[in-house]
Amino acid sequence: MPELLAFRAVDTYYGDLHVLKAVDYRIDAGEIVCLLGGNASGKSTTMKAIMGVVLPVRGEVLFEGQSLHGVSIAERVRRGIAxxxxxxxxFPRMSVYENLEMGAYTRGRGPEFEEDLQRVFSLFPRVEERLKQLAGTLSGGEQQMVAIARALMARPKLLCMDEPSMGLSPVFVEQVFDIIQTINKQGTTIFMVEQNANMALQIAHRAYVLQTGEVVLSGPAAELRENEMIREAYLGEIKVA
Ligand SMILES: Nc1ncnc2c1ncn2[C@@H]1O[C@H](COP(=O)(O)OP(=O)(O)O)[C@@H](O)[C@H]1O
Ligand SMILES: [Mg+2]
Incomplete structure (x- = not known):
């Protein structure tokens, strides 16, 4: 599969704080790739570097083989990163429908808008039921669904998700993971940060593990599920001596 996104020796800083250290990632078209790592290891910073909210001080981020150096956030969204x-x-005081319209904003409201709405409704029947409701009055799980639906309205090639299951009840967590898999099967590449390593490694093709800003492990999800360090650190297994 062709490479969709790549980090080449990326270093990022917040002031003096060196967060990502010579980080390399490669995400191919069609994959679900999961990013694991402890607190403050640089997972959210990775997502910010993809969107251009945080800029590399050294190294570069490439999308479809082109450097994103100097490319604005809006332009990244237009190119297919959401x-x-x-x-x-x-937007809490806007209806669900209006939030979805905002998601399609970068493409303009062309004839595909209705088509995309229907696709989103088939993935999220509950979103369709709540169209007129103000987003701020939805439950946490429903808001998460709308957030994913909103991103899909931009017809992304690459969907970037920072802890999509955070704060959700187990039923919603399972629904969100099912939906991520469906979205992927429909052709969208997915790069996600997840604390729920157990679930994430079941749907991901590959994963990377970050530790204090460095990639310490990467490989097929099935292999990482068997890895001792992963099992202890992320799958909640306690080693019995
Ligand atoms: N805007 C910011 N300004 C200064 N430090 C930040 C900022 N955002 C994150 N950090 C710091 O960068 C490190 C990595 O943060 P982050 O990428 O959010 O970690 P993770 O998502 O893996 O928990 C942390 O030490 C965090 O406190
Ligand atoms: Mg984070």
Whole structure:
């Protein structure tokens, strides 16, 4: 499969704080790739570097083989990179429908708008039921669904998700993972940060593990599920001596 996104020796800083250290990632078209790592290891920073919210000081981020150096956030979205916003960053005083319209904004409201709406409704029947409701009055799980639906309205090639299951009840977590898999099967590449390593490694093709800003492990998800370090650190297994 062709390479869709790549990090080549990327270093990022917040002031003096060196966060990502010579990080390399490669995400191929069609994959679900999961990013695991402890608190403050640089997972969200990775997502920010893809969108251009954080810029590399050294190294570069490439999309479809082209450097994103100097490319604005809006232009990245136009080229096909879409972030799933945290649920609390939806527009709370706008209806669900209006939030979906905002998702399609970068493409303009062409004839595909209705088509995309129908696709989103088939993935999220509950979103269709709540179209007129103000986003801020939805439950956490429903807001997460709207956040994903909103990102899909931009018809992304690459969907970037920062902890899509965070704060959701187990039923919603399972639904979200099912939907991620369906979206992927429909052709969208997915790069996601997840704390829920167990679930994430079941749907991901490959994964990377970040530790204090460095990639310490990567490989097929099935292999990482068997890895001792992963099992202890992320799959909640306690080693019995
Ligand atoms: N805007 C910011 N300004 C300064 N430091 C930040 C900022 N955002 C994150 N950090 C710091 O960068 C490190 C990595 O953060 P982050 O990428 O959010 O970690 P993760 O998502 O893996 O928990 C942390 O130490 C965090 O405190
Ligand atoms: Mg984070």
């Amino acid at each position: 972030p799933v916003l945290e649920a609390r960053r939806l």
